[in-house]
Amino acid sequence: MNKILSLTYLLLLTSMFLPASSWAQDINNAASAKDSEESQQGDTDGEPSIKEKKVPIRLSSKLPRTTIALNQKRKMQLLENNLTNGAPTWLSDGEEEFLTIWHEDRSGNAQGALLILHAEGEHPSWPRTTQPLHDSLPEYGWATLAIHLPNPAYEGIPERTLSVKTIPPKKSRDIDNSSDDNSDNESGDEEPKANEQKAEENTPTVEPPTNGTLAERKPIRTHQEIEAIAENRLTAALKFLHDKGQFNIVLMGNGVGAIRGHKLMKSIIPIIDDEKLKKKIEKPIRGSIIFNAKNTLPKEKEIYKDWFFDPDIPILDIYMDTDIRNIKDAKKRKALAKRQKVIIHKQLKLSNLSYETSWKENQLSRRIRSFLVTNVQGIEVENAKVKK
Numbered sequence: 001m002n003k004i005l006s007l008t009y010l011l012l013l014t015s016m017f018l019p020a021s022s023w024a025q026d027i028n029n030a031a032s033a034k035d036s037e038e039s040q041q042g043d044t045d046g047e048p049s050i051k052e053k054k055v056p057i058r059l060s061s062k063l064p065r066t067t068i069a070l071n072q073k074r075k076m077q078l079l080e081n082n083l084t085n086g087a088p089t090w091l092s093d094g095e096e097e098f099l100t101i102w103h104e105d106r107s108g109n110a111q112g113a114l115l116i117l118h119a120e121g122e123h124p125s126w127p128r129t130t131q132p133l134h135d136s137l138p139e140y141g142w143a144t145l146a147i148h149l150p151n152p153a154y155e156g157i158p159e160r161t162l163s164v165k166t167i168p169p170k171k172s173r174d175i176d177n178s179s180d181d182n183s184d185n186e187s188g189d190e191e192p193k194a195n196e197q198k199a200e201e202n203t204p205t206v207e208p209p210t211n212g213t214l215a216e217r218k219p220i221r222t223h224q225e226i227e228a229i230a231e232n233r234l235t236a237a238l239k240f241l242h243d244k245g246q247f248n249i250v251l252m253g254n255g256v257g258a259i260r261g262h263k264l265m266k267s268i269i270p271i272i273d274d275e276k277l278k279k280k281i282e283k284p285i286r287g288s289i290i291f292n293a294k295n296t297l298p299k300e301k302e303i304y305k306d307w308f309f310d311p312d313i314p315i316l317d318i319y320m321d322t323d324i325r326n327i328k329d330a331k332k333r334k335a336l337a338k339r340q341k342v343i344i345h346k347q348l349k350l351s352n353l354s355y356e357t358s359w360k361e362n363q364l365s366r367r368i369r370s371f372l373v374t375n376v377q378g379i380e381v382e383n384a385k386v387k388k
Contacts, residue, residue, distance in 0.1 A: 018170070059255075087102045089324065091237065091240055093233045094236075095229075099148045100145055100148065101124045101125055101145070102143075102145050105138055107139055109141045110246075111140070111248065112372070113143040113241050113246035113250065114250050114289075114368075115250070115251050115261075116133060116144060116147070116252045116257070117234070117256025118130060118146065118254055118258050122254070124146065124147060124148055124198055128353045129254055129291065129364060132362045133144070147237045152223070152297055186283050190321075218303075234264045248284065248377075249284065250315070251264075251287070252290075253289070254292060255291075255292055255294055259293065259295075259304050262288065262290075264280065264285075265285045265310075269283050269285060269309075285313070287315070288315045288316070288370070289318070290316070291318045292326050293307075293319070293329065295332060300336045300373075303332070308336060312343060313346065314343070314345075315342065316343035316371040316374065316375075317366070318344065318347075318364065320349075
């Protein structure tokens with residue numbers, strides 16, 4: 001009986017250790033087979049084929065240095081297609097058409113119209129500045145008209161004046177040393193280098209885009225030409241408002257749009273010294289709102305000092321304290337307003353503009369609406385001819 005138990009115990013032990021030893025042997029056999037296959041592939045595939053190599057695309061070094069920019073009209077068309085509300089209206093400045101966004105009074109008690117001039121790099125429906133005005137002011141009797149203006153001219157990149165440095169050729173000593181180090185691998189590298197040279201010769205070059213709808217070569221406009229276009233568009237916008245029966249007009253300029261708006265005001269508002277005559281003549285612009293106004297235009301070194309050419313026009317001066325340049329410019333305007341004895345010049349500092357609105361208003365639009373209600377009351381113009 002003891003012999004039977006011992007034999008059974010021995011069989012159990014051998015059955016336990018047999019799978020582990022066979023599994024280890026299978027792993028060793030698989031590893032050796034894999035090594036042999038790799039060595040065989042290395043012997044047969046010693047010469048790399050051109051088809052398997054990834055050849056990079058080389059850019060042509062002889063591309064013309066031209067300015068490729070989107071057409072301004074194409075930008076305005078894209079903006080028109082993405083508008084969720086408002087009436088996109090195309091006006092003409094005498095030479096070309098431009099986009100405006102027009103919102104009529106929705107309260108039934110018209111008070112006036114706000115002509116909005118956006119900042120550089122923005123558009124007439126900018127989220128945190130212009131769009132809240134479109135959404136909220138018509139509910140309180142104020143129509144809004146925002147026009148598309150060209151960006152101001154900036155100084156271009158100066159051309160290279162120094163000669164281009166070339167890479168000096170290797171010295172003979174470096175060539176000898178490199179040849180000695182690589183003497184063992186010369187025979188194996190000759191054929192791959194020849195194949196790489198053939199691949200580079202057959203690599204296609206990339207040409208510049210020629211699609212006229214997306215890119216075009218634009219002549220560079222001067223500062224005077226760009227500002228003349230902006231003035232013509234402002235004049236066309238005023239005519240549009242007059243045709244709509246809007247004569248109580250307030251200008252709202254953001255960034256460089258503030259200077260552009262005040263230059264237009266100075267050119268169309270006559271300077272009258274007679275106090276009796278002043279009361280009889282209604283001014284085409286009855287108020288001004290400037291936001292983050294710049295005291296200088298690009299390519300103009302002189303500081304703009306005609307902000308308060310008419311002390312009777314109320315001005316709301318809003319600026320953000322996130323930029324030290326806005327704070328410095330605001331201090332200069334405040335001192336200038338005191339010297340010229342402006343009747344109403346309210347300066348307001350804001351710290352942040354949120355994308356979130358409450359009843360379609362944000363902090364900026366609420367301040368502007370309060371200024372309009374308090375200082376620029378609506379007037380009734382007798383015998384006004386309204387174009388329908």
